[in-house]
Amino acid sequence: MNKTALVPVAEGSEEIELVTIIDVLRRAGVAVTVASANGDGTLQISASWGTKMVADTTLEDCVGNHYDLIALPGGLPGSEHLAEHPLLDTMLRDQAAQGKLFAAICAAPALVLASKGLLLDKTATCHPNFQQSLQANVVDGAARVVVDGNCITSQGPATALDFALELVEQLCGVVKREEVAAPMVLTTTPTAYY
Amino acid sequence: MNKTALVPVAEGSEEIELVTIIDVLRRAGVAVTVASANGDGTLQISASWGTKMVADTTLEDCVGNHYDLIALPGGLPGSEHLAEHPLLDTMLRDQAAQGKLFAAICAAPALVLASKGLLLDKTATCHPNFQQSLQANVVDGAARVVVDGNCITSQGPATALDFALELVEQLCGVVKREEVAAPMVLTTTPTAYY
Numbered sequence: 001m002n003k004t005a006l007v008p009v010a011e012g013s014e015e016i017e018l019v020t021i022i023d024v025l026r027r028a029g030v031a032v033t034v035a036s037a038n039g040d041g042t043l044q045i046s047a048s049w050g051t052k053m054v055a056d057t058t059l060e061d062c063v064g065n066h067y068d069l070i071a072l073p074g075g076l077p078g079s080e081h082l083a084e085h086p087l088l089d090t091m092l093r094d095q096a097a098q099g100k101l102f103a104a105i106c107a108a109p110a111l112v113l114a115s116k117g118l119l120l121d122k123t124a125t126c127h128p129n130f131q132q133s134l135q136a137n138v139v140d141g142a143a144r145v146v147v148d149g150n151c152i153t154s155q156g157p158a159t160a161l162d163f164a165l166e167l168v169e170q171l172c173g174v175v176k177r178e179e180v181a182a183p184m185v186l187t188t189t190p191t192a193y194y
Numbered sequence: 195m196n197k198t199a200l201v202p203v204a205e206g207s208e209e210i211e212l213v214t215i216i217d218v219l220r221r222a223g224v225a226v227t228v229a230s231a232n233g234d235g236t237l238q239i240s241a242s243w244g245t246k247m248v249a250d251t252t253l254e255d256c257v258g259n260h261y262d263l264i265a266l267p268g269g270l271p272g273s274e275h276l277a278e279h280p281l282l283d284t285m286l287r288d289q290a291a292q293g294k295l296f297a298a299i300c301a302a303p304a305l306v307l308a309s310k311g312l313l314l315d316k317t318a319t320c321h322p323n324f325q326q327s328l329q330a331n332v333v334d335g336a337a338r339v340v341v342d343g344n345c346i347t348s349q350g351p352a353t354a355l356d357f358a359l360e361l362v363e364q365l366c367g368v369v370k371r372e373e374v375a376a377p378m379v380l381t382t383t384p385t386a387y388y
Contacts, residue, residue, distance in 0.1 A: 014217075015213045015216070015217050016210075016213055016214055016217050016218075016355075016378075018213075019209045019210055019212075019213045019241075019245055020210055022209070022243065022244075022245050023208075023209050023210050023241075023242070023243045023245065023351070024210075026243040026244060027243065034245070044248065047213075047217075048217070049216065049217045049220040049221065050216075050220060050226075051213055051216050051217065051228070051247065052247065052248035052249075052250075053245065053246065053247055053248070054238065054246035054247070054248060055246075056246075127379065128379065129377075144379075155379040156377070156378055156379035157217070157355075157378040157379070158355055158375070158378040158379045158380040159379055161210075161351075161352055181352070183323075183350070184210075184350055184351040184352040185321065185322065185338075185349040185350035185351070185352045185353055186352040
């Protein structure tokens, strides 16, 4: 059966991070649901740099569903909106407590995951602007991607592809990761810190 | 005065390439117009991997405007749709003839630019799947980005960030390129072939 992933999105989510997660997971055959955190039933958002995108559904419609992965794009104020969404709060806490995969990039590890205490016992990373205050174990500030058990974090737009490929590896294995990466013309070996 | 860029988009454009161009150019202060090639006045498209995006305007509404750059995302069938659009055909030929910047990535250098004869006297690149048949001078098949005068080409989703940063350098200079790249957490030096 296909793996499933929930990708929440809000006004001001970072569009490279958002779209790279969606694109790469779907290349791997993961069933991705892009869910609006707008809170008013609307699906369209304007991303950090003005790209207009339309979610597949609302977060409200995703409650009670099982997802193998919840992956958060960063961006401001997108990360703040995701942090404030009460249903996403519950979904993230349940996902972490059940040992299922949860992931975030850029500002989202700090403003969403760490602000909820979900990184307290984790090795993690985030955008350099937030690393010093991150309530997590930051071992290597230069690591593009950090995997600690069921938690995957990454730094920013330029590490989004490595992040998304790591999500593929965690969900579908390293062979699928390589199968997805090759036609995307990935000419350098991405490194992940474990 | 701000530099201006036109980014045409169609059903099946590759979303990482599309969004990376938009995002990075806007970070550099370039006034980017995302224009639908749907041809029926509608703005929403579904990208290669199902991401739903909304253009700013239609290509029809852009005719007669000056753009410092026209930059084409790849993807299938997006590149074919861009190739078939009669107004974009005229705009690309005028842009090239006037010595203004034009650029394409992935399938678009082959299916759009080369199919119109716009790469006949150019050194260029494209997705590896199209390089052998590319009607252009392909000097280095591994080059992530190739600049030849007013023409910039690149290989695929994993080279999209290098491509977009090269567009910034061509429009706004290398200092702006570095200013844009730093907060995106670009930890490797991209290389461009001239």
